[in-house]
Each structure stands twice: as C-alpha cells, then as structure tokens.
Amino acid sequence: MKNRTQPMSLEQELHLLQQELAEQIRKRELAEQELKKRVYLLSKTEKIANIGYWTLDLTHKTFVASNGAKKIYGFNHNPITLDDVKKARLPEYNDIMDKALADLISGAKPYDVTYKIKRASDGAILVLHTKADYKKEDNQIFGIVKDITEQELHLEQISGMEQKWKGVIESTPIPMAINDKNATITFHNSAFTKVFGYTKQDISTVQEWFLKAYPDPIYRQEIANKWQLELEKFKLHGIPMPSMEVEVTCKNGEKKSVVVSNSWLGDSQENNQLVVLYDITERKNAKEKQLEYLQVLEGVLNSINVRVFWKDKHLRYLGCNQTFAADAGFDLVSDIIGKNDFEMGWKDQAELYQTDDLSVIKSGLSKINIEEPQSTPDGNQITLLTNKIPLLNSKGEVSGVIGTYSDISERKEQEVALAKSKMHLQAVLQSTTHGILALGTEGEFLYANDRFSELTTISKSILQSGKDVDLLIYFSEKIVDGDAFKVKVESGYFNTEKQSELLTFKDGRTFELNTHPLYLEEENIGRVWSIRDISERVNAEAKIRQKDIEFQKLSTNVSDLIFQFTRRTDGSYFVPIASPGIINIFGCRPEDVADSFEPIARVIHPDDMERVITEIETSAKNLSFFTCEFRVQIPGKEVQWIYSKSNPELLPDGSITWYGFNTDITSRIKAEEKLLQLSKAVEQSPVTVVITDLNGNIQYANPSFTKTTGYTIAEAVGQNPRILKSGETSSKEYKKLWETITSGKKWTGEFHNKRKDGSLFWESATIAPVIDEKGELKNFLAIKMDITQSKIAQVALEESNKRYNLISKATHDSIWDLDIASGILKGSVNEGTDDSIANISTIDSAWINMIHPDDLKEFLRTKEEALNNPQTNYWEHEYRMLNLQGIFIYVNSKGFIVRDEQGKAKRLIGASQDITERVVHMKAIEEQNKRLQEIAWIQSHIVRAPLARIMGLIDLLKMEEEIPEDTKQLMGHILSSAKEFDEIIKTISNKSQVL
Numbered sequence: 001m002k003n004r005t006q007p008m009s010l011e012q013e014l015h016l017l018q019q020e021l022a023e024q025i026r027k028r029e030l031a032e033q034e035l036k037k038r039v040y041l042l043s044k045t046e047k048i049a050n051i052g053y054w055t056l057d058l059t060h061k062t063f064v065a066s067n068g069a070k071k072i073y074g075f076n077h078n079p080i081t082l083d084d085v086k087k088a089r090l091p092e093y094n095d096i097m098d099k100a101l102a103d104l105i106s107g108a109k110p111y112d113v114t115y116k117i118k119r120a121s122d123g124a125i126l127v128l129h130t131k132a133d134y135k136k137e138d139n140q141i142f143g144i145v146k147d148i149t150e151q152e153l154h155l156e157q158i159s160g161m162e163q164k165w166k167g168v169i170e171s172t173p174i175p176m177a178i179n180d181k182n183a184t185i186t187f188h189n190s191a192f193t194k195v196f197g198y199t200k201q202d203i204s205t206v207q208e209w210f211l212k213a214y215p216d217p218i219y220r221q222e223i224a225n226k227w228q229l230e231l232e233k234f235k236l237h238g239i240p241m242p243s244m245e246v247e248v249t250c251k252n253g254e255k256k257s258v259v260v261s262n263s264w265l266g267d268s269q270e271n272n273q274l275v276v277l278y279d280i281t282e283r284k285n286a287k288e289k290q291l292e293y294l295q296v297l298e299g300v301l302n303s304i305n306v307r308v309f310w311k312d313k314h315l316r317y318l319g320c321n322q323t324f325a326a327d328a329g330f331d332l333v334s335d336i337i338g339k340n341d342f343e344m345g346w347k348d349q350a351e352l353y354q355t356d357d358l359s360v361i362k363s364g365l366s367k368i369n370i371e372e373p374q375s376t377p378d379g380n381q382i383t384l385l386t387n388k389i390p391l392l393n394s395k396g397e398v399s400g401v402i403g404t405y406s407d408i409s410e411r412k413e414q415e416v417a418l419a420k421s422k423m424h425l426q427a428v429l430q431s432t433t434h435g436i437l438a439l440g441t442e443g444e445f446l447y448a449n450d451r452f453s454e455l456t457t458i459s460k461s462i463l464q465s466g467k468d469v470d471l472l473i474y475f476s477e478k479i480v481d482g483d484a485f486k487v488k489v490e491s492g493y494f495n496t497e498k499q500s501e502l503l504t505f506k507d508g509r510t511f512e513l514n515t516h517p518l519y520l521e522e523e524n525i526g527r528v529w530s531i532r533d534i535s536e537r538v539n540a541e542a543k544i545r546q547k548d549i550e551f552q553k554l555s556t557n558v559s560d561l562i563f564q565f566t567r568r569t570d571g572s573y574f575v576p577i578a579s580p581g582i583i584n585i586f587g588c589r590p591e592d593v594a595d596s597f598e599p600i601a602r603v604i605h606p607d608d609m610e611r612v613i614t615e616i617e618t619s620a621k622n623l624s625f626f627t628c629e630f631r632v633q634i635p636g637k638e639v640q641w642i643y644s645k646s647n648p649e650l651l652p653d654g655s656i657t658w659y660g661f662n663t664d665i666t667s668r669i670k671a672e673e674k675l676l677q678l679s680k681a682v683e684q685s686p687v688t689v690v691i692t693d694l695n696g697n698i699q700y701a702n703p704s705f706t707k708t709t710g711y712t713i714a715e716a717v718g719q720n721p722r723i724l725k726s727g728e729t730s731s732k733e734y735k736k737l738w739e740t741i742t743s744g745k746k747w748t749g750e751f752h753n754k755r756k757d758g759s760l761f762w763e764s765a766t767i768a769p770v771i772d773e774k775g776e777l778k779n780f781l782a783i784k785m786d787i788t789q790s791k792i793a794q795v796a797l798e799e800s801n802k803r804y805n806l807i808s809k810a811t812h813d814s815i816w817d818l819d820i821a822s823g824i825l826k827g828s829v830n831e832g833t834d835d836s837i838a839n840i841s842t843i844d845s846a847w848i849n850m851i852h853p854d855d856l857k858e859f860l861r862t863k864e865e866a867l868n869n870p871q872t873n874y875w876e877h878e879y880r881m882l883n884l885q886g887i888f889i890y891v892n893s894k895g896f897i898v899r900d901e902q903g904k905a906k907r908l909i910g911a912s913q914d915i916t917e918r919v920v921h922m923k924a925i926e927e928q929n930k931r932l933q934e935i936a937w938i939q940s941h942i943v944r945a946p947l948a949r950i951m952g953l954i955d956l957l958k959m960e961e962e963i964p965e966d967t968k969q970l971m972g973h974i975l976s977s978a979k980e981f982d983e984i985i986k987t988i989s990n991k992s993q994v995l
C-alpha cells in the first residue's frame with residue numbers, strides 16, 4: 001500500500017484497497033496470457049525442432065517431462081519418473097550423466113551432455129543432447145533435450161570421408177597446396193612444411209608464397225610472367241597448364257629445385273586450384289655432388305699433413321696423395337700407381353710393410369698407431385706413426401688396404417710437458433626484488449637478502465644462526481601443510497633439478513617458490529631459494545573464476561534460435577518472440593526484431609535473399625512447412641550457413657505466424673566442401689593412391705597408378721597388387737607387411753616392382769589400415785611414389801661418402817670444410833684430436849674468435865688474399881688458437897680452395913695440425929743459442945784479455961839480449977801455443993754468432 005500522510009476515512013481506505021486489488025488481478029491476467037503464449041510457443045517448437053523440456057525437483061524427488069521429451073524417449077504413460085529416464089539411457093552413459101548432474105549442483109561445471117538412449121516405443125538407438133540450469137533457491141533443475149541423431153549420423157559420415165581423404169593427402173610425401181579463387185592458400189599438407197619449412201602462419205596467400213619462395217625480384221617476375229602466359233592459354237583455349245621447373249628458396253634459406261604442376265579442382269578458374277610441388281633437388285644435384293665430393297676428397301688429401309695411400313689385394317698402389325708421392329721420390333701421383341713397396345725408396349722395409357698390409361686384408365681388422373721405421377730417398381732413417389684399415393668395395397667386401405702415416409721423428413726426440421690449468425667457476429648470488437635464500441647441502445645457512453626476511457617475517461637472527469632446523473620449524477609453522485614442506489626441503493639439498501611450486505601461508509598469502517642447485521667448481525654445494533608474493537594475482541584469478549561460474553549459470557542453455565515469426569496482412573514481417581540464441585544466428589537482440597524484420601534482412605546474403613523470401617511466401621500461401629538453408633553475413637564475422645525449419649499457422653486477423661528454430665550448419669557445409677576438394681586432390685595427385693579390400697584386392701586406384709605401372713584402372717580393379725611383383729622382394733618381407741597392417745598398424749617400406757611392359761622400378765610405399773567409427777578394419781590404403789631416380793642418385797652418393805669417411809678416419813689431423821658464402825664451418829672429430837676446429841660445426845666467426853688476438857690480423861690477411869686471388873688454389877698459415885682446455889696452442893692450417901666457373905671461391909677445404917711441440921722445440925734451441933752467444937762473449941772479452949797480456953810479455957822478454965837461447969826457444973813455444981789458443985777462442989765466438 002502507498003504511504004499516506006493524511007488520515008483517511010474507512011470508506012476511502014476500502015476504495016483504495018479495491019483499486020489496488022483490481023490492478024493486481026489485471027497484472028496476473030496479463031502474466032497468465034503471456035505464460036499461455038510462451039507455453040504454446042514451446043509446444044510448437046517441440047514439434048518442429050524435435051526438442052523437449054524437463055524439470056527435476058531435488059527436494060520432492062519428482063520429475064516432470066514435456067510432451068516433446070516424452071515423444072523423444074518414446075514414453076506413452078504418465079507420470080514419467082527419473083528411473084524411467086535412467087533405464088532408457090545406454091549403460092555406458094550412466095556414470096557420465098550422474099557426474100554431470102553432480103557437477104551442475106556443485107557448481108563445478110555446466111550441464112551439457114551428449115549421450116545415447118534406447119527409445120522405449122520401438123527400441124531405436126538415438127543420440128540426444130541435453131543442457132540444464134540449476135536454481136539453487138528452488139533446489140530445482142530445468143533442462144532441455146534435443147534429438148540430434150540425424151545430424152550426428154550425417155556429420156559422422158562426412159567426418160569419416162574427410163578423415164579418409166585427409167589421411168591420403170597427409171600421407172603423401174610430396175608437397176601439396178590448395179588455393180582458392182582469391183589466391184588464398186586454404187590448405188597445405190605436412191610434406192609441404194617438411195620440405196620447404198613454411199607453415200600456414202608464414203604463407204597464407206599466393207602473393208606471400210611468391211615473395212618468400214622467389215626473393216630475387218627479377219627471377220620472381222620471370223616465374224610470374226611464365227605462369228600468367230600459361231594461365232591465359234588455359235582461359236582462352238582450355239589447354240591444361242604444363243609443369244614448370246623452378247628454384248624455390250626454403251624458409252631456412254636453402255635453395256631447392258622443384259617441378260610445379262597446377263590443376264583446377266573443377267572446370268573453371270572459379271574453382272580451387274591444386275598445386276603439386278615435386279622436389280627434384282636430389283636427382284638434379286646427384287652428378288654435381290659426385291663431382292664436388294671428388295674435389296673435396298682431392299682437396300683434403302692434398303691439404304692434410306699426413307701421407308695417404310691405398311693398395312689392392314695384390315699390394316699394388318692404387319693411389320695416394322701428393323705428399324706421399326713426394327716422400328717416395330715421385331713428382332706425380334700417377335707415377336706411383338701400379339708399383340709395390342719393393343720398387344720404392346724404402347725397399348729395405350717392404351717386407352715388413354706388406355706383412356702388415358696382408359694381415360689387415362685377411363683379418364678385416366684395422367691396425368692403428370703402429371710405429372714403423374722408413375728409409376728416405378736420401379738414405380736417412382725416420383720413424384712413422386702408421387694406421388691401416390681395410391678398403392671395402394660397394395658390397396662391403398675387403399678389396400685392399402688404406403693407409404696413412406705421419407713423421408713422428410721430432411716428437412720421439414722431444415719430450416715436452418704441457419701444463420694444464422683448470423677453469424674455476426664461482427657462484428654469485430644476485431639480489432633481486434625477490435626473496436633469496438641459499439642453503440648448503442647439510443642445511444647450513446649461506447646467504448639471505450633483506451627481501452627474504454621482509455616477505456617471510458623471519459628475523460635475521462634466526463637466518464644468521466646457521467641452523468636450518470630453527471629456520472624450517474619457523475617456516476613450516478607459517479604455511480599450510482608445513483610438515484610436508486619440511487620433508488621436501490630436507491630431501492632436496494642434493495637434488496640437481498630445478499623446481500617450482502606455490503606456498504600458501506596460513507594468513508592467506510600465496511608465494512611462488514623457485515629453487516635451483518648451487519655449484520662451485522662443478523660441485524653441488526647447496527640450493528638457492530627464490531620467493532615472491534603473488535597473493536594479489538591469486539585472489540584476482542579466484543574472483544574471475546567465481547564470476548565466470550555465475551555467468552555460466554545465468555547464460556542460456558541453447559545456442560540455436562527458437563522463434564515466432566509473423567507475416568502481417570500488409571506483407572511486412574516481424575519476430576515477436578526470439579530466444580537469446582538470435583545473437584549467434586543473426587547478430588542482433590530479441591528486442592531489435594520485436595517489431596521489424598529489417599535487422600535480419602540486412603545480414604541475409606544478397607544472393608540468397610530472394611530465394612528466402614520466395615520460400616517464406618510459398619509456405620504462407622500453402623500453409624506448408626518452411627525449410628530453407630541460406631547464408632548470413634554478420635559484420636566482422638565469416639559467412640555462416642543457417643538451417644531454418646518452422647510450421648505456419650493462420651491467425652484470426654489474416655496474418656500468418658511460424659513457430660520454429662534456426663541452427664548454424666556452417667561446419668557441415670564446410671565439411672562437405674572440404675570432402676569434395678580432398679577427393680579431387682587425390683584424383684589429380686601425382687602420387688599413387690590405392691585402396692584394397694581386406695583380401696588385398698584393388699577397389700580403387702587414382703590415375704597416377706596407370707602412369708607409374710602401365711595398368712589401366714579397369715585392368716587393376718579386382719586384381720591383387722601382386723601383379724606388380726618382380727620377384728626381388730622376399731616372401732618373408734611380404735609376410736611381415738601383411739602381419740603389420742592386419743594388426744591395425746601402419747607399414748612403411750620400399751618395393752622393387754615390375755611395370756606392365758616388364759621394366760623394373762622402385763616405389764616408396766606407406767600402407768595403413770582404414771578403421772571405421774566402430775574400430776573395425778574395413779580397407780587398406782596405400783600411398784606410393786616412384787623413387788627410381790632417387791635410388792640411383794643415392795647409390796652414387798653413398799659410394800662417395802664411404803671413401804670420404806674412410807679417409808677421415810685414417811688421419812689424426814682436424815679436417816674442416818668452410819662454406820665461403822654462408823660462413824658455415826664444419827669440422828670432423830677423429831680419435832686423438834684435441835683442438836677446437838675438429839669439434840665445431842658452426843659459423844666461421846667461431847673459428848676466428850678462438851685465434852690469438854696477436855695473430856688474428858695476419859691470419860685474416862693471408863686467408864682473404866688467397867681466396868680473392870683466382871690464380872691461387874692453396875692456402876697455408878701458422879698461428880695460435882685456443883684448444884678444448886682453454887690453452888693457446890700453435891696450429892698449422894692448410895686448405896684447398898674450390899672455385900666456381902668464374903674463379904670465385906666457394907669453399908675452403910683443409911686440415912689443421914697441432915705444431916706446438918715443434919714450436920716449443922725451436923724456441924728451446926733459440927734459448928740455447930742465446931746462451932752460447934753469452935759464453936762466446938765471455939771467452940772473447942774475458943779469457944782473451946789475460947791471454948793477450950801473456951803474449952805481450954813474451955814479446956818484451958824476447959827483446960832482452962841476456963836471455964839464454966834455450967829460454968828464448970821455450971818462450972817461442974809458449975807464444976805459439978797462446979796464439980793457437982787465441983785462434984780457437986775466436987773460432988768458437990764466430991760460430992756462436994752464426995748460430
């Protein structure tokens with residue numbers, strides 16, 4: 001009742017009460033009319049959309065189902081109980097449904113479940129989708145159920161076919177892409193990314209592909225012009241576009257030779273275009289690689305400071321490097337071929353050498369680091385460090401011996417100890433805004449910053465007491481589940497793993513804790529703890545989650561649009577009732593269309609608008625069901641496909657109203673379009689695709705099968721693939737193949753098959769079982785590709801690799817290969833090699849960074865001078881560089897320069913040798929020479945001075961006349977000896993100057 005400030009009579013109060021009662025009755029009648037209207041709408045919607053509604057009262061344990069729900073379940077009795085509904089469900093869904101109901105009540109998850117039932121009326125298995133909302137204040141659950149059996153069956157069929165053809169495309173090892181009419185790349189298979197490195201994010205249009213695959217603008221324009229010319233021929237005359245050979249730049253910068261074929265997935269340019277890109281780089285470069293490897297081999301052999309030779313089984317020389325030929329006294333390598341050791345300068349050791357050679361050939365075992373004597377052509381004796389390994393032919397049989405040796409005479413004469421030092425690493429604790437604590441492996445306190453004390457409120461006196469027991473007790477009392485934390489800390493002192501976790505304090509704060517081991521000289525001495533307060537973030541996230549739960553409860557259960565659509569007598573349309581799902585279908589709100597159809601008309605696709613209106617008018621005229629599929633373009637969204645179904649009813653005023661629903665079928669339409677594209681892609685694929693039944697008989701083969709084998713499709717269907725057998729694949733391998741695929745697994749391998757005309761060819765094959773939605777084996781799918789040319793190239797490449805690997809293993813020097821253009825340096829790691837170049841495979845700058853600063857300028861000068869001189873094919877330089885122990889050693893590097901036809905250096909291939917021992921020896925000799933010069937100086941200036949005085953005194957005495965003759969003769973002998981001694985001293989002094 002309204003507030004009254006003035007006293008009223010009894011009659012006035014009664015009159016006011018009558019007015020208020022009349023207003024309440026009017027509002028209740030309006031509410032009842034609105035309720036009847038909506039109940040009527042729901043009953044109409046149930047019939048048209050095949051949906052039903054249900055209510056579960058948890059307080060009174062009652063279950064109420066609408067007529068639509070009863071019809072879906074096939075119930076013909078009343079009342080319907082919850083047990084009736086549970087019995088109709090297939091048993092495997094009981095636990096799922098019960099858990100979903102419990103999650104709804106607890107607020108953990110919304111109730112949104114797809115399940116299957118056995119309809120009570122006829123036993124049919126149906127697929128149902130149900131959603132529900134829980135009203136906590138009433139302790140009731142309100143739900144909606146929809147029969148989606150037909151929709152699920154259709155989607156399963158489409159999905160099965162799509163997965164089948166998608167599997168075909170994905171299994172194809174040849175790159176493929178599909179472009180639409182707007183030059184957008186809508187699909188490319190995994191082989192495309194594997195070969196070229198580009199992902200869908202890298203290239204989404206043909207224009208982006210052209211910019212990245214052909215970065216050179218001149219070459220890009222050349223390809224574009226050629227492609228445009230062929231496209232014009234197709235437009236004007238219908239001539240299929242021929243294949244084009246192009247050079248593609250991959251994502252990593254690598255260049256690949258590719259044959260590109262284009263075909264339209266349809267009869268016109270308005271359809272999608274299938275592009276197949278066949279990588280022929282291996283086949284095209286096979287001969288170039290063989291030649292290049294020969295150049296590499298020759299460069300390595302002539303660059304390394306090791307003698308290399310190889311002999312046949314009869315111990316005749318088949319070849320050697322230039323250094324070996326020089327040792328043998330020959331100018332050319334060709335002069336030594338065909339000779340044996342008895343025809344060499346070392347014939348005295350020939351029998352010893354050949355005994356070792358025969359031992360290696362007969363046993364097939366290598367002899368490593370053999371010390372042997374050798375006579376040089378000039379008659380000297382030296383000591384060699386020799387390695388001999390078996391020489392194998394392409395069949396793996398021993399056909400001779402490969403040997404290498406180095407002159408180690410100087411090393412045998414010198415014994416120089418090299419000092420080694422160890423690098424020490426000192427752990428440094430850094431202060432941050434985080435709390436930092438360091439503890440030793442025994443729990444002893446090492447360090448803590450002020451921030452740690454501030455966050456944890458632990459006093460510095462406890463931290464600095466040095467007792468982790470006091471610290472852990474204090475800490476564990478502050479946090480939730482402190483005992484478990486204490487155990488974890490005590491067991492983690494020696495843990496070498498990084499760890500991260502959240503700590504919840506009893507006062508409600510939350511900390512993020514990160515720990516990692518603390519090292520000193522590679523020894524684990526404890527752990528470092530880092531903490532930070534994230535309470536505000538955790539609380540904010542909790543509030544967001546709560547809001548999200550509340551929002552889910554309040555949001556609608558149905559994403560589709562349920563509506564009442566009316567045509568006025570003047571021909572205009574409006575939508576008096578629309579569910580919240582209208583925002584998903586037409587992008588507007590229910591109130592936007594309550595009086596006008598215009599917001600909906602604006603988003604219906606212009607090409608479909610006339611058809612939609614015609615269908616509406618036809619339904620109105622005949623009062624027949626309105627069923628229509630059309631497109632909707634909501635601003636800012638992709639085009640959607642909508643399915644609409646409704647039942648018309650003539651109203652007393654002559655207007656017509658429809659009760660129905662709209663649902664988004666975009667995914668179904670796209671699935672159908674994709675299926676059509678995939679089937680066309682398989683038909684036009686250059687890769688052979690074969691489908692067989694469970695007995696192996698061919699049911700389908702694409703045109704590529706005929707091109708590869710010579711058999712037509714008609715000849716192949718019904719036949720077993722054994723018509724291609726050449727007899728070179730064992731029955732054991734076929735048995736293994738059959739056991740693999742019949743067990744449900746994929747088999748990958750190669751066949752050496754026979755064409756219809758009898759010629760042989762190699763095929764790479766992937767054979768996989770086709771499993772239906774029930775998990776049953778239905779067919780076998782084979783994806784095959786002709787790899788005959790690749791096989792030929794591979795055999796040649798393996799032959800070159802074997803010889804290169806044998807040479808690499810036979811030497812102790814570091815062999816390296818520098819690509820001049822890219823700066824990539826690759827090094828080989830051999831036994832006994834300890835310098836840095838042999839252990840790096842990186843850019844040229846890494847090599848430069850290891851060179852001693854005082855030697856770097858001269859190193860770069862000599863290398864650049866050699867590379868830039870087209871007349872020079874050889875480079876050699878001595879310098880200092882860091883070895884793996886961080887010590888500077890002396891290195892001698894020699895390299896063979898590989899140039900292109902214009903004389904530009906492409907690669908520098910060579911070897912580096914540790915010459916530290918030799919340099920140290922030479923420095924020792926220089927030191928000895930210096931000391932000899934000092935001795936000579938002493939002899940010249942100190943010893944000769946008194947000697948000169950003696951000779952002077954004797955000359956004076958000889959002038960005296962009174963000295964007897966025999967005394968003069970004696971003084972003459974003394975003078976003569978003194979002069980002779982003086983000459984000896986001068987000779988020694990002169991020789992020391994020469995040294």
